Ligand SMILES: [Zn+2]
């Protein structure tokens with residue numbers, strides 16, 4: 016693996032403290048290097064963007080946020096780095112109801128998701144609430160559910176109430 020920055024190249028814009036790097040991110044440069052990824056300006060930007068992100072964020076949103084800083088951002092670099100960061104436990108991914116990856120920054124608790132296909136809202140499903148489903152699948156099929164990949168599409172209570180008021184609740188659920 017080549018040294019970064021190359022010897023004699025002088026100070027690189029990559030070096031120096033990242034703007035927002037807090038404790039979990041402090042060692043990320045060395046941890047990425049240990050995985051064979053060079054510490055490049057684009058990777059540092061992605062770390063800054065992630066450190067400033069909360070909740071669920073799609074890969075394309077992350078690419079857009081990086082492009083706002085550096086228009087030359089290459090999506091494949093962002094995705095490859097995200098997958099290594101996931102192996103390091105700094106991000107995790109789940110899937111939206113359309114299947115696209117959504118990333119969680121510094122995930123704390125494993126959870127599933129409910130997606131309303133009508134209003135497009137998403138709710139987190141904690142392990143306790145999902146236990147009815149996961150326990151039933153383990154019992155009936157010996158299947159251990161990966162909660163982070165449990166994404167259930169359907170209609171939320173608000174949408175069902177609105178549809179009932181419109182008199183079309185029966186149709187909407189078929
Ligand atoms: Zn996945």
Ligand SMILES: [Zn+2]
Pocket residue numbers: 131132133134135136170171172173174
């Ligand atoms: Zn809804």
Ligand SMILES: [Zn+2]
Pocket residue numbers: 071109119126127128139
């Ligand atoms: Zn989530």
